[in-house]
Amino acid sequence: MLNIIKIAARNLRRYQRRTILTSALITLGVVAVLLYISVTGSFKDMMVGQITDSMIGHLQIHRRGYLASIDNLPLNLNLNEHQLTKVKKILSNVDAVESFSMRIKLGAMFSNFTETTNIRLNAVIPEQEVKTVPLLPDRIIEGQKKDVLLQKGEILIPELIAKGMKVKVGDDIVLVANNKDGSVNGKTFTVSGVLEGISGPGGRDGVIHLDDAKELLRIDGVEISEIAIRLKSMDDLPPVFSRLKEELASIKDKQDKPVFELHTWEKLTPFYNIAKMIDLMTFFIKVMLVSIVLVSIMNVMIMAVYERINEIGTISAIGTLPGKIMALFVTEGFLLGVLGTVVGTVISLISIAAINAAEITFNFGRQSDLLLAPVIGQGDVITIGLIVIGISVLASLQPAFKAARMDPITALRHV
Amino acid sequence: MSLVTADNLEKTYQIGEITVKAIRGVNFSIEPASFVSFVGPSGSGKSTLLNMIGCLDPPTGGYLQVAGQDIANMNRKQAARFRGEHIGFVFQDFNLIPVLTVFENVEYPLLMVQNWPEQKRKKQVQNLLEAVGMGDQANKYPSQISGGQKQRVAVARALVTNAKLVLADEPTANLDGETANRIINLMKKMRDELDTTFIFSTHDPRVMRNAEIIFTLEDGRLRNGGAHA
Numbered sequence: 001m002l003n004i005i006k007i008a009a010r011n012l013r014r015y016q017r018r019t020i021l022t023s024a025l026i027t028l029g030v031v032a033v034l035l036y037i038s039v040t041g042s043f044k045d046m047m048v049g050q051i052t053d054s055m056i057g058h059l060q061i062h063r064r065g066y067l068a069s070i071d072n073l074p075l076n077l078n079l080n081e082h083q084l085t086k087v088k089k090i091l092s093n094v095d096a097v098e099s100f101s102m103r104i105k106l107g108a109m110f111s112n113f114t115e116t117t118n119i120r121l122n123a124v125i126p127e128q129e130v131k132t133v134p135l136l137p138d139r140i141i142e143g144q145k146k147d148v149l150l151q152k153g154e155i156l157i158p159e160l161i162a163k164g165m166k167v168k169v170g171d172d173i174v175l176v177a178n179n180k181d182g183s184v185n186g187k188t189f190t191v192s193g194v195l196e197g198i199s200g201p202g203g204r205d206g207v208i209h210l211d212d213a214k215e216l217l218r219i220d221g222v223e224i225s226e227i228a229i230r231l232k233s234m235d236d237l238p239p240v241f242s243r244l245k246e247e248l249a250s251i252k253d254k255q256d257k258p259v260f261e262l263h264t265w266e267k268l269t270p271f272y273n274i275a276k277m278i279d280l281m282t283f284f285i286k287v288m289l290v291s292i293v294l295v296s297i298m299n300v301m302i303m304a305v306y307e308r309i310n311e312i313g314t315i316s317a318i319g320t321l322p323g324k325i326m327a328l329f330v331t332e333g334f335l336l337g338v339l340g341t342v343v344g345t346v347i348s349l350i351s352i353a354a355i356n357a358a359e360i361t362f363n364f365g366r367q368s369d370l371l372l373a374p375v376i377g378q379g380d381v382i383t384i385g386l387i388v389i390g391i392s393v394l395a396s397l398q399p400a401f402k403a404a405r406m407d408p409i410t411a412l413r414h415v
Numbered sequence: 416m417s418l419v420t421a422d423n424l425e426k427t428y429q430i431g432e433i434t435v436k437a438i439r440g441v442n443f444s445i446e447p448a449s450f451v452s453f454v455g456p457s458g459s460g461k462s463t464l465l466n467m468i469g470c471l472d473p474p475t476g477g478y479l480q481v482a483g484q485d486i487a488n489m490n491r492k493q494a495a496r497f498r499g500e501h502i503g504f505v506f507q508d509f510n511l512i513p514v515l516t517v518f519e520n521v522e523y524p525l526l527m528v529q530n531w532p533e534q535k536r537k538k539q540v541q542n543l544l545e546a547v548g549m550g551d552q553a554n555k556y557p558s559q560i561s562g563g564q565k566q567r568v569a570v571a572r573a574l575v576t577n578a579k580l581v582l583a584d585e586p587t588a589n590l591d592g593e594t595a596n597r598i599i600n601l602m603k604k605m606r607d608e609l610d611t612t613f614i615f616s617t618h619d620p621r622v623m624r625n626a627e628i629i630f631t632l633e634d635g636r637l638r639n640g641g642a643h644a
Contacts, residue, residue: 003526014514314510317471318572319499319528321492328527408471412506 004324008331012339018300019336025296026340026388027347029289033384034348036285038374039355044278046370048234052265054135055198057101057228058237060268061087061248064261066225067268073107073120073225075180081222083251083259090247096236097229101125101132104213105225108177110157110206112165119161119175120205123213126150132230136207143169143193149207154192156207162194169193175208179217187216237264286384290391293340297333297395305329305399312403313411326404333396337389344388345381352376417444418482418580418612419468425476426463426635437463439635440477445628447579448610450603452617452626459632461616462584468614469502469582470494482579499528503573505583505602505615509565511557511572518544518553521571529576543571546608547601563594567601574605583615587622599625 012019052058066077079087084102091097103122110119122129126149130137137149140156150156155175157167167173169191176186189208197204213219231240241264248260266272305312316325352374360372426438438460445451453461466472467479470486471494479486482501489497498504511520522540525531531539544550547567549560557565566586573581583602587595599622602613617623631638 003530007527010519011514310508310510311512314506314512315523315527316495317469317498317504317510318524319495319497319502319576321495321499321528323492324527409466412510 001327004327004331005335008328008335011328011332012335015304018304019339022296022300022336023340023343026293026337026392027344029292030341030344030384030388031348031351033285033289034345034376034381035351035374037282037380037384038348038352038376039372040278040282041376041380042372042374044275045375046373047271048265048275050135050198051269051271052133052230052234054133054139056265056268057132058231058234058265059229059241059244060263060265061227061229061244062225062261062263064258067261067263070105073105075106075217075223075225078104078180078223078225079227079260084222084224084227086251087227087248087260090244091227091229094240094243096231096233096240098232099128099131100227100229101128102210102224103129103226103228104210104217104219104223105205106177106213106217108175108216110161110165111174111176112167112171113174115165117161117165119157121155121175121208121213122205123208123210124149125210129207129228132228134230139196139198140193141196143191150192150209152209152211153189154209155189156193156195157191158195158204158206159197160204161206162191167191175216177216179219183218185216185218187212286387289384290387293337293388293391294395297336297392298398300336301329301333301396301399302402304332305403308403309406309411309414312406313408313414316406316408317412322404326400329400329403330393330396333392333400334389337392340392341385341388345385348376348381416483417480418447418449419443419445419614420480421477422479423477424464424467424474424479426460426467426472427475437635438467438474441632441635441637443630443637445612445614447612448606449612449614450606450625450627451612451614451630452623452628453614453630453632454617454623454626455632455638456618460635461618461632463635464632465582465584465614465616468580469504470498499524499576501579503576503578503581503611505566505569505573505581505586507585507588509557509562509569509589511565511568513557516554516556517549517560517568520557520568521575524572524576539575540571543575544568546574546605547571561594562590563597566590566594566598570598570601570605574609574611577609578611580612580614583613585617585619586615587617587619592621595619595621596625 063077063079069077091100101124103124106121106123108119108121110117130149141159171191172188173191174186174188176184178184231237245262248262249258251259253259312325355372355374361369362372421441421443424438424441428435428437453464455461463472467474468481470489474487484497486497515523518540521543522536525536525539541550544553547570549564549567549571552560552564587598590598603625605611606613623629
């Protein structure tokens with residue numbers, strides 16, 4: 001076998017033009033795919049990061065049935081103190097949990113004393129919220145960013161309401177809300193900042209202090225609509241989700257049904273579908289690469305067999321076994337694949353480093369100056385490499401088989 | 416014991432509905448270390464006969480034994496293995512591999528067919544190249560040497576595996592008279608040194624003169640039983 005590898009490598013060296021052409025095609029395909037994966041991967045990770053780190057966290061716990069009714073922001077599906085204590089206990093035992101934030105979600109009437117509109121609000125404990133969604137303060141586009149997200153009596157209002165209602169930082173506004181019993185209450189707030197809107201649930205919500213919400217809704221004791229959870233690493237999401245799901249499911253109500261529901265960020269934001277589309281596009285790009293490699297190698301190998309019919313006849317006549325002739329051509333395809341993959345990978349890694357060094361920024365939707373920071377995982381490089389090499393071998397099989405089956409007399413007569 | 420024995424050997428081709436009898440009931444035997452020529456006009460069946468002796472084309476009738484083996488019923492793999500072990504070929508068009516040097520062309524059967532160890536292989540190749548007078552051209556490519564030199568390299572390649580039998584189909588057809596004589600003399604010399612049997616086909620009278628045994632073929636039949644020249 002070593003002799004066949006040596007001869008195949010020598011053939012590739014000697015048939016230089018053909019080797020350069022084919023390996024260049026493979027290289028091009030590998031570079032295209034690795035760059036595409038790294039750039040789209042970076043874009044996807046960044047967008048996921050934006051959503052999880054500035055709005056929803058990595059996981060959320062609600063009372064069962066809450067998410068199905070989230071458009072109504074129901075107050076009668078809040079978690080009570082007893083339930084909250086159980087959740088806190090479970091979360092405190094999971095090392096992978098970095099922090100969690102308890103929220104009351106509510107709908108209210110927003111009045112600037114001349115006009116009224118509706119607003120959706122997240123009532124939070126600022127310290128908890130900033131730990132759980134650390135990019136939230138970055139969404140404050142007007143108003144001074146302070147150490148504390150907001151004080152009691154202050155409100156962060158969404159950009160669209162600020163513009164539509166002509167409300168500025170420092171203005172007083174009134175929130176009027178019904179509590180779960182139906183009684184109405186109002187409270188005056190000072191606008192401390194304007195929040196940039198982002199797509200997805202909660203992306204256009206205002207933010208108030210949890211104590212203010214309790215006062216507005218006349219809540220005595222503890223009531224929480226949702227608990228947003230941040231993990232130390234996104235990679236921990238699947239195991240933590242499984243563990244929490246199991247532990248939360250063990251807590252049942254009087255009807256012996258689970259009290260809680262647990263969702264990952266993927267179930268909470270429509271961006272997940274975009275992320276899936278990016279994955280799908282990446283898959284199709286991979287398929288295209290595979291096709292390019294397959295067709296180019298097959299074409300070159302068929303041409304190689306055609307150009308070398310006389311040579312095949314000669315080596316067959318002098319006693320080379322059909323299996324060895326086949327192995328020779330397959331090995332040439334394999335080595336072409338390896339060469340193209342190695343060169344393509346090196347060029348891709350250099351290109352990725354260059355893009356990172358160039359610090360290219362771009363705009364996405366309403367967000368500007370996002371830094372393009374492509375990264376490629378070892379797993380992706382290995383997978384693509386193996387696919388390309390595998391396809392190179394596969395594409396060589398038919399021409400190699402043709403060469404091995406060739407009748408030596410016919411081949412020798414070929415001019 | 417004969418190296419090659421043919422008994423009522425036949426080869427029939429079917430081309431569409433036409434049946435072509437290329438070899439019709441041929442009988443002959445060739446002793447080891449012979450220098451034999453099959454002569455005859457084009458289409459007389461010389462190449463077909465050589466192809467059958469060389470296990471490149473199976474007979475359709477009769478019996479053919481080469482180096483003690485009945486070769487009529489060999490499959491492709493067995494035939495290839497037999498050729499690699501016992502037979503060397505010299506072709507009219509030299510058939511050297513263009514991207515290999517002279518040395519590599521001669522080395523090829525030892526590397527790809529017989530798998531000789533490197534040191535022994537290199538020594539054998541160098542000896543053969545010296546023997547055919549191409550020792551100083553080892554690193555040249557086929558495109559850098561003349562037709563006569565190419566045929567010398569082809570002879571070296573045919574002999575490098577210590578083949579018992581070398582088959583040469585019109586080995587001088589593409590060479591001028593002087594070069595053709597040199598090649599025939601070289602083959603004779605190699606036969607004398609190595610006791611290898613050379614069988615070649617030709618319709619070149621200059622080559623016929625040098626053969627020791629001549630079989631004349633006409634329309635697929637032998638006209639003589641191997642006249643000594």
